[in-house]
Amino acid sequence: MIPASFEYARAGSLREVLNALAAKDGTKLVAGGHSLIPMLKFRLAQPARLLDIAHIAELRGVSEYRRGARIGAGTTYRELMESDILRERFPLIGEVCRTIGDLQVRNRGTIGGAVAHADPASDMPAVLIVLDALINVRSKRGKRAIEARDFFQGAFTTALVEDELLTDIILPPSPRGAGSAYVSFAQAASGYAIVAAAAIVARTRKTVSHVEVALTGLGDVAHRVESTRQLVGTKAEPEVLDKVAAEAAAGIEIQGDIHAPAEYRRHLTAVAVRRALDAALARAR
């Protein structure tokens, strides 16, 4: 398969990227290209011009940020997995990266590319939602920060507008002693989630003081689970966990496909949420 023709240029600076986006001339950005190049090959996308942003240093790497972390949009999954800051402070990132693609894909694919692409079955959105991540974007008009829970709006649809570049992702510090987990029921051939749950839980003495769970794979977009609120203030007794898991899919429109009908996804949702909560609780200190 061969893509349709396009022009190609390498961006040397952020300014050059923002100027190109402001021109609204059909330029598409490419970093790792592991979402875009398959689409080009299938001719699902036929941009006039590609601007390569893989070599802009300020878009790459993980750094300390206000006791949390800042992740450049062009950071590869492999770099995320090898980051000491993320391993210590946000082990959920490494856990989810292990389930994404394969070794070669993780060597090229970038977190910013995946987040901006917003494939409905991708793993990172649910994780960023439970970590209360902020997505920083820039354009010639200025900067803004978008909460992850507001960023993902639908299948391949985000809060990014045409002239904006996703520059970095901020992870605020997690509550002290928090435990996290990612449980994915993946389609065997593609590795994409049929249903997956990301969870983070913190306890003060034995009482749950913080909990966030988000789901991916159910439909067009990752969902924050509302039923977990009833866990706060409890000691996470089995019957409360059962109730939270059973109600996790409430209010979410579940879509079936050739891999799993909606009813099976509903069932898996309860299983994934319960397992993710159990694992996160076991890891919480």
Add this chain to the structure above:
Amino acid sequence: MQRSVTLSVNGAERSVRVEPRALLVHVLRDELNLTGTHIGCDTSQCGACTVLIDGRAVKSCTVLAVQAEGSPITTIEGMGRADALHPLQQSFWEKHGLQCGFCTPGMIMTAADLLQRNPDPSDDEIRHALEGNLCRCTGYVNIVAAIKDAAATVRAGRSAGAAA
């Protein structure tokens, strides 16, 4: 529109005229005659086209040649010679890690990336690393054995080198 692209392949600079849409795997095979890099699925699944860019295993069917300009590329032809095989090539031979051989170049390039960062991988770690490389013949058992064997050879070579 064609443009000149200079690739650094197996230690040599090679200039070709290609369109920006040319995939690295096609340039390696059709322009540079490095046909050891295979095309299996063409959809980033099978790993037969795996090469190293900047020392990291990537699927060359999912990289544009223009993206690889300026980065060192290693293909299976750069691993060893017929009279001086790379430890991975030697071990795939000795441990019968191939049958038809179509997936083998990709398997070896992925294994090379793994062994760079993990000189003593467990069976599970090898299998996880090979997630993106499909073999339709062997059932993977001998591939895992070959990679373990090569890892031991490399480690022994290193300690011998350190002793000398």
